[in-house]
Amino acid sequence: MPSSPSELPEEPDRGTSGAVPAALPQNEFARLDSLRRYGILDTPPEQAFDDIAMIASALCDAPIAMVTLVDAERQWFKANRGLGDLRETPRELAFCSHAILEPDRVFEVNDALNDPRFATNPLVLGAPGIRFYAGAPLVAPDGMPLGTVCVVDRRPRQLCERERQGLASLARQAVAQLELRHIVADLTVQSTTDVLTGAWNRRAFDHRLRQEWNRHARAEASVGLLMVDVDRFKAFNDQHGHQAGDQALIEVVRRAQAPLRAIDFLARFGGEELVVILPNTPLVGAAEAAERVRQAVERATWSVQPLTVSIGVAADEPRLDSDPRALIARADRALYEAKARGRNRVCVFERWT
Incomplete structure (x- = not known):
């Protein structure tokens, strides 16, 4: 059966x-x-x-x-x-x-x-x-x-x-x-990350800039750079204390990162200065990205007092035999102009004189 x-x-x-x-x-x-x-x-x-x-x-x-x-x-x-x-x-x-x-x-x-x-x-x-x-x-x-x-x-x-x-x-x-x-x-x-803000540090930035410079030189493409400075940050620290200053800097990094692309590279350059590498970005596109960063910080809600940033913008089509530090110098010069013209603004490098 x-x-x-x-x-x-x-x-x-x-x-x-x-x-x-x-x-x-x-x-x-x-x-x-x-x-x-x-x-x-x-x-x-x-x-x-x-x-x-x-x-x-x-x-x-x-x-x-x-x-x-x-x-x-x-x-x-x-x-x-x-x-x-x-x-x-x-x-x-x-x-x-x-x-x-x-x-x-x-x-x-x-x-x-x-x-x-x-x-x-x-x-x-x-x-x-x-x-x-x-x-x-x-x-x-x-x-x-x-x-x-x-x-x-x-x-x-x-x-x-x-x-x-x-x-x-x-x-x-x-x-x-x-x-x-x-x-x-x-x-x-740990060796390439800023302890306070969690952003990349200067060491990581130097390495990445050289990599992007060489890559863009081979591709004959433009790379953009932003130098970002927190306006009157020393006065903020003096008035509210360094602990409040640290928290504010962390928030600035977070706000500045938000409008950037995933391929963009934000690092803490030193003190209250940030730097952003913008791959495959000509000068016009870099200026537009800088304005988005500036607005993101300006429009943020701040617990102690409002903060703003000044931004210098530069871009170049690299050559393998050229020095990427020249791009840093140009963006830094543009940043100087932004601060000299009243801060909370974006300035684009045009010429040295």
Whole structure:
């Protein structure tokens, strides 16, 4: 007699590709936040991670080895040995999506064709023909599993204990590289960011101006520059105190940034002076941007007393053999004119005399 429907074995849920997607970790949102904190997704290959994949391949005598990260809808390869230029696969196909569900051990599939979770997976039935998989989860210091160091073979097999321990060690090294990379990035940001306002600092500005100067010289395009000075800021500090002055400067930066484009670069030049690089902007466009900044500050609601800014504008079509500091000098000269003519205005550099 046929079995009733309730007595039939349950078929695993299959995604649109025919694969059996892994369940989402219970802490999936926190896990994705932890992953994205590292800012590593879609970054170029790096030797440290390539070396980890190479060692994993040699250690386990496997033709394919990867350092993978499991994103919301994809598995992305930070390092890949044996799969050519492939950089990612859909998450529902990823063996690593199953591995991160058990972050305290090496996840091993001895023969994918005999495992109902993977027997219909396109990566098993087609290229690259996965039969064996072993993945050691990458576990961040906050306990979140991010991906794996994994090895793949086209024949059924299993790891010995030495290989299993070695793969787990390589996963810890990969996490150490992620942490080191994150620390270096933080230090870079700290060294190029103004502590008070959060804007870029003079060091970052000097570097960016040289980059934009060279890029515009090659493209034969114009780059604009604004020098922005907070009017009578010393008197404001003397009357209201430096704490109020600091808060006012923070607000000026916020207001000045608002009308700028995403590609524009605002930095604190020093004291109450700001500077803005305007890529691909001729003199007329730079003057228009300056007026938008001036109005944004003038029309703001101020808690202590109203503030305004004076702005000097310059633009140039750079040459590779010219000095970008000349552009700064021109904008500074225009700023001097704006202050001399009564402040709270925009002046454009025209000539030195």
